[in-house]
Amino acid sequence: MTHATSLFDQHLPRTAANFAPLTPLSFIERTAEVYPERLAVVHGALRQTWSETYARCRRLASSLRAAGIGKNDTVAVMLPNTPPMVEAHFGVPMAGAVLNTLNTRLDPETVAFMLDHGEARAVIVDPEFTPVMARALALRKGAVPLLVIEVDDALYGPAAQPLGGTPYEDFIAAGDPHFAWELPADEWDAIALNYTSGTTGNPKGVVYHHRGAHINAISNVLEWDMPKHAVYLWTLPMFHCNGWCFPWTVAARAGVNVCLRRVEAQAIIDAIKTHGVTHYCGAPIVQSLLVNAPAAMKEGLPAGVKTMVAGAAPPAAMIEGMEQLGFDLTHVYGLTEVYGPATVCARHDNWDQLDIGERARLNARQGVRYHLQRSAEVLDPETMRPVPRDGETMGEIMFRGNIAMKGYLKNPQATEEAFAGGWFHSGDLAVQYPDGYIKIKDRSKDIIISGGENISSIEVEDVLYRHPAVLAAAVVARPDPKWGETPCAFVELKDGAEVTAEDIVAHCKKHLAGFKVPRAIVFGELPKTSTGKIQKFELRRQAGSASAIDS
Template sequence: MTTAYEQGLARSEANYAALTPIDFIARAAAVYGERTAVVYGAERRSWAETYTRARRLASALQKAGIARGETVAVLLPNTPPMVEAHFGVPMAGAVLNTLNTRLDEASLRFMLSHGEARALIVDTEFAPQVRRMLGELRGLQIIAVHDAESGAAPVPEWTQYEDFLAGGDPAFAWQLPADEWDAIALNYTSGTTGDPKGVVYHHRGAALNAVSNVLEWDMGKHPVYLWTLPMFHCNGWCFPWTVAARAGVNVCLRKFEARKVFELICDERVTHYCGAPIVQSALANAPAEWREGITHTVRTMVAGAPPSPSVIAQMAAMGFELTHVYGLTEVYGPAAVCAQQERWQALDGEERARLNARQGVRYHLQREVSVLDPTTLQPVPADGRTMGEIVFRGNICMKGYLKNPRATEEAFRGGWFHTGDLGVMAPDGYVQIRDRSKDIIISGGENISSIEVEDALYRHPAVSAVAVVAMPDPKWGEAPCAFVELKPGAEVSAEALIAHCREWLAGYKLPRAVRFGELPKTSTGKIQKFELRKLAGSQQAIDLAGKPQS
């Protein structure tokens, strides 16, 4: 039945506009045009200049024949052109595909082909890989960014980025998307088996997650944001758009180095940065003298594997305010947050760290996060013990997987996005991961959380990074195998680490083998457990440095 509120009250241009995060830069330029938008070494650009460059890029792409809904890929580090691409590409009506700069050529070739990229903006550091792929990627327009800091030679036969921008209209009249459901970005998952899946973001989700970042962090105007998190990873968790919404400063960083990060925090008065636990650990374990001169509050957001309570405590001791978020590529990066409660401040440091290590509650503009029984799809009891699968639903969920309807249907089974993470719901309504479904260790019929074993190992002062996976056991079927990376100069035996774990774990949960050495990691700092599972399956327990362990 039509109500009075629907009669003659139609949606029009006067009362409705599609949500899109690219409008944030237009406002930043109009209101705070003279304020600094981008810092990169000696380079400084205002919001007015950055907006003009983004419009030039959009115009130039259209002149080059890029049509609405076509893909423009970028292979760039966290430099100014990467910031510009997050606005210029969607302003042209195209879809931005940010490629992981550390992927192998086979993966890059697949993504460029599967995403049907029409153009590729590439830093000349990666020119050798692109040259080797070009024979199989015919019709791909190459636009080269030459950055002197990379040490790479220019590639004169390719279209130069600055020349390309010069051919664009600085007053290009970009349009809002016809529908906020239109695709804005394409991000590929780093799957461990089979081909990567192309995750499609829409303008509405990107805008809402960018605003949620502001709300979750209580981010005031003009933050100074340091790009330690790769912008190719979930579009930098939507922070290129978040920083524009607050007319902040993008402090660009080509390569993560702990000492350089501390220098920039001090010199540029950085207020915010994001990073995986391994990034936070590198900063927490850096020499104290590197932090000299930092007297202001620094807020940091951590996601990925759950941070250990010890890392959380170390960051607090440094004076860095840490916010723990949780999500996946399919939910635009973070879509849940461990919202801190005032009453936690009365608890001891270890208990506060334990509470802060949980994945938490839904983002402001996400509809729901829950833990469901995998079979019935009903919520599990909020008892902190009953495990189920963590699921999301709402605006901050992908459109689906590109050209993969079967995977999309499975991911959205029952009206929820299924994460594949196993967790519990605490009595206070906070979600906590117990493990990835594939990471649970089943030993003698008992489920062992690899995360619980990792947390025990992280409590040892010599441990820098750790991953626990299942290894074959002739008696129990599976048993925990720990891979440990020690802090520089630290020494500890396998026996000592196992004895340490006895303080925290039941006997059946103790590691049966400990292997030492540098852990394999993705470009975003996530430990590659699938590689460790291969090692754990070998017959002889040999550490990563090649020395037998007892």
């Protein structure tokens, strides 16, 4: 029997006194009040406090409102990891608008599509990217008027192709530093729009809500035991899943945003030494930059720097390299649709007693759900039931909870498919161990089926990374008249290394069953996305013409 009104709802109203929508905007408000003079942003010679940063964010919001931009209007930005990018993560949603961070490595056609699809009302552009933006603006098909705001950065220099827009500093100066921004009316309101890297067709627009951004930002603190006043180095692009929500995380901890225009080994090492960096994030390729940097360059690096790695499963060799560097590595996993990282390979004290190879094997797993994510499981996509936790039975990683997107913008069919059965379907194939830890085996599209046998490209790649000459490796399917498909390995060698295809094959034979050994080896630099992920779709196109090895 049900009652129209619950006993515990009678005369117990939800009011402003006992309920406030969750939003990461509250973090900067509190930090500016409690730690107004603490350092917030470092960029070249710039040193900006939290009170100054908060005032600039409010000015940005005020000026956007004055320009007629408000609730649910899209503001796009094409910026590197510089102060305006930090400010946009607060100022844009303070105006009630939705922040669309554009991948700075995209071509003009894709940028134009995103501006039109997201119905951007304004765009903030760094001088480095004005040539691309100029072409994108010319390619736009939409009729929505677009306010162009141009940033000036002394560390880069003048724009190669000025757009004739409003200077960013003038736009900021015209705003009210005491602008009375309001909490979102509903924590389900959109805060950000992030486009997936579309490998086929147009990219999909992933919509984040204030609640999810708030919760994932706090989960970041919990997974890392992140202290107050942490010094965070921006190696991870802020355009990628809003920097895994770390702009909001750093504000919550009254930390320091150390900006970095370019991700290079020397720049990272210099920043760590100069600013006392305590935390940074990056894909495996970023970590490899440090592991493989010359010994002289790494001299004097402090031990204990905390780094978070995500992307394709990091190879054991990289994990071992980070340990030898003295860095404290945390492995996380996620996707754009779950705000970046949503699982963590939570470590146990007894792992410290194991040899480094076994520690690397355990740390290479994608792990368990983030603190504030409701669930992360490996399910059979047909039955939607959990697979046996035997470390062998493959299923698909699925998520449910607050750290999940609202859906795909203007794409109800894709949204429905992504949330079928009440779970977000990641598309990643994995196993789950008795301890509940998840281990990715492959993307569903990356499994190689050879003579009826399934070959995990990740398993083969992990073996390739163990070769001392290999800097980066990727394995894709190569059409084969006899077997249907066979593995084709693309290998990028370390500087100065010399090795033959036969050497690589011989190495693989020591560690893999015969049918898993690559039948073709291609040497050269691997194509990568702006976040360091290897572009397998590009390699699949090349694999068809790769020559087989007599093995």
